[in-house]
Every structure is written in structure tokens, then in C-alpha cells.
Amino acid sequence: MTTGKVWMVAALIGAAVITVPFIIEAPRQREARQIALGQSVYASNCAQCHGKQLQGQPDWQTPLANGRLPAPPHDASGHTWHHSDEVIFNVTRNGLKPYAGESYESDMPAFTGTLKDDEIRAVVEFIKSTWPERERDYQQQMTLQQGN
Numbered sequence: 432m433t434t435g436k437v438w439m440v441a442a443l444i445g446a447a448v449i450t451v452p453f454i455i456e457a458p459r460q461r462e463a464r465q466i467a468l469g470q471s472v473y474a475s476n477c478a479q480c481h482g483k484q485l486q487g488q489p490d491w492q493t494p495l496a497n498g499r500l501p502a503p504p505h506d507a508s509g510h511t512w513h514h515s516d517e518v519i520f521n522v523t524r525n526g527l528k529p530y531a532g533e534s535y536e537s538d539m540p541a542f543t544g545t546l547k548d549d550e551i552r553a554v555v556e557f558i559k560s561t562w563p564e565r566e567r568d569y570q571q572q573m574t575l576q577q578g579n
């Protein structure tokens with residue numbers, strides 16, 4: 432290799448050393464921004480029922496006097512992490528009727544019209560970001576298999 436070539440290679444390596452961290456960091460920053468958006472969407476639209484700490488309503492498995500179910504937790508003690516991304520997104524966007532039938536009575540609102548799809552995706556990512564590794568891994572499998 433001539434001295435000129437050596438310098439060229441050195442310059443290319445130098446450029447890569449400087450550029451690669453930016454390329455790796457950009458998606459992480461996008462993810463952090465999305466989760467921050469999801470957290471604020473959650474606080475204004477979901478926390479009043481599902482709890483500030485995602486803890487759900489008390490005795491969430493026991494139907495209320497009107498026969499409807501209380502809001503379940505979205506933390507690891509609930510069952511949200513049993514569902515794929517798609518199901519969590521769809522339930523939030525369209526409510527439970529598409530899954531449970533037109534006559535199903537529920538306090539879970541459909542957020543289509545209230546929230547943009549990006550905001551719903553962000554709130555799903557925020558909820559996921561609060562789970563321990565085991566629940567995250569399980570839910571990732573469900574998402575890959577497009578399960579319920």
C-alpha cells in the first residue's frame with residue numbers, strides 16, 4: 432500500500448468511527464421519543480381507568496353491579512402482555528366489540544377519532560416499556576406469531 436492509500440483507509444475508518452454511533456443512536460432516540468409521547472397519551476387518556484401506575488381498578492376480575500368489567504391493569508399483574516401488538520392496538524383503537532360482539536357492553540372506549548394511530552402506537556410502546564423482561568419476551572413471541 433502506498434502512503435496515500437494508507438491515509439485514505441485511515442480516513443475512511445475515522446469517518447466510520449464517527450458516523451456509526453449516530454446511525455446506532457438514531458433509532459434509540461426515536462424509540463425514547465415515542466415512549467415519552469405514549470406516556471403523556473396514557474396519562475391523559477387511560478390513567479383515569481387503568482390507573483396512574485397501570486395498576487387497573489380494584490377487584491378488576493369481578494364484574495361491577497351493572498355487569499360490566501372494571502378496567503384491568505396494564506402492568507405485569509394483568510393480561511395485556513398476553514396479547515400481540517396488533518390486538519392491543521386494535522382494542523385501543525376500535526374497542527372490544529370487534530372481538531366480543533356488537534352487543535357486548537363495556538366501559539372501554541374506542542379511541543378512533545380521539546387519538547391518531549401514531550399516538551395509539553406510542554401508548555402501546557409505553558405500556559410495553561414498563562414490563563419486566565419475562566413479560567416483554569412472551570409478548571414479543573405473541574407479536575411474532577400474530578397471536579391474540
Ligand code: HEC
Pocket residue numbers: 472473476477478479480481499500501502503504505509510511512514518519522523527536537538539540542554
Ligand atoms: C372509561 C374507562 C377506560 C378508559 C379511559 C380506558 N379504558 Fe381500556 N378498558 C377499560 C375497561 C373497563 C376494560 C375491560 C373491558 C372488558 O373486558 O369488558 C378495558 C380494557 C382494555 C384493554 C383490553 C384488556 C387488556 O388488558 O388487554 C386494553 C388493551 C385497553 N383497555 C387499553 C386502553 C388504553 C391504551 C387506553 C387509553 C388510550 C384505555 N384503555 C382507556 C376501561 C377504560
